[in-house]
Amino acid sequence: MNILDTFKSRHLFEDMTSPELAKALDKTICVYAGFDPTNDSLQAGNFVTIMTLAHLQRAGHKVIALVGGATGLIGDPSGKSKERNLLDAGQVERNLEGIKENLSRFIDFDPASKNPAIMVNNYDWFKDFTFVDLLRDVGRYFRMGVMLGKDSVKKRMDSDDGMSFTEFCYQILQGYDFLHLYKTYGCVLQLGGSDQWGNITAGTELVRRMCGAEVYGMTFPLVCDSTGKKFGKSEGNAIFLDARKTSYYDFYQFFLRAHDADVIRYLKIFTFLTLERIAELEDSLNKAPERREAQQALAEELTRTVHGETGLAVAKKATQVLFGGSLEGLAASELENIFANVASATLPIEQVMNQPVSEVLSAAGMLSSKGEARRLMQQGGVYINNERVADAARSFGQTDLIEGRLAVIRSGKRNFFILKVSHGA
């Protein structure tokens, strides 16, 4: 099966700059996709890009992961309604390392292997580029009409916030990236989300004008869930690949909670499971949706890829405990392990013992005010060690502390908080 067909059958294809791309992919070629160094960890929202690169590498193509150290300093206007906060150079540097580590869970960067991917940072070729150089050597190949016609520009110009010159120039820099990679590595294909179309074509056109060569762009659809929300956020928080930012448990849970309407599509996009296997899971989903086998398969596959068997085991164990009912029989240290990434606070014993629960929860910072805590308890939404707090006025007692030092507080079905107690000097 041609790799393009693979993409098409897995919702990884939206558009391409030329049908010739199919032929080009019959040979081994060099491809790249960009990542923004806005954070030191990639997020679930980056999965699609990662997967398309991984598919290509598996098919034998040479893969370049470009990190936008320079472009990240500027900010891509595409799909943003507001100008982004600019990053400082030191932060970008730190973020690069994290990103490479994340990527290596999907893509092989090992120089010793047969077809290693490489990572490049566009800051390396932009840092010595002067403004005059840019205008003289690159700027003249960009036409105003085309630049102003880009969707990303038009939308922003029509918006209330307008657009700065800095952001407007973003497409020039990204276009130049492609030119540089073409000249340096013979790279002939850029991948990106459909919101990157304008930036990608800026590159293919620049290469054509300056080198007379045909290079290609391909986009994949932006993943949204069935309610139209952008994929990869859970209650407004991004799902990170770095376990220090998103725990094994939260990562696993995020995928486990995928909607029925989304899960099959997600399996195709985010896993390497065969289409046959996915068809089986779809069958199961239709016949017995309450078993959620498809969701489990999705969560397991991704957690295993990103966090290994160990991470998966922790996530499943935590899930079992938290949705299994009682916490009885679990040691405090075990709970601490399971809830390693859950928000927590430590209070001195005298601020906890025999104090009203509402007081304790707001002091610990779990809830923003005593009123909120009281309200939540009145509605039956607070649990201590998995037991509902029935009396909104009750106080914290000795029996609420496991081993005298820790309590698992929950609000609603799945928001956990660990309260630790310190025993003074």
Next chain:
RNA sequence: GGUAGGGUACCGAAGUGGCCAAACGGGGCAGACUGUAAAUCUGCUGGCGAACGCCUUCCUUGGUUCGAAUCCAAGCCCUACCA
């Protein structure tokens, strides 16, 4: 620089001297139901308080008034059109 219109809670948006802690919608949170679902239904959504209530809020600073989100003045910021 000129002219016009704006800045109200997480967002959108009413309110234009007292009945305003501030309508309504969205979002969010919780509960019931469920499959850790969707849909639906219920409650909540500035702080303190068990509660009558009290306190701090409607860009900022002053002012008018018994009383201001609402009127006046200055300032800051945003938007549109023009230059």
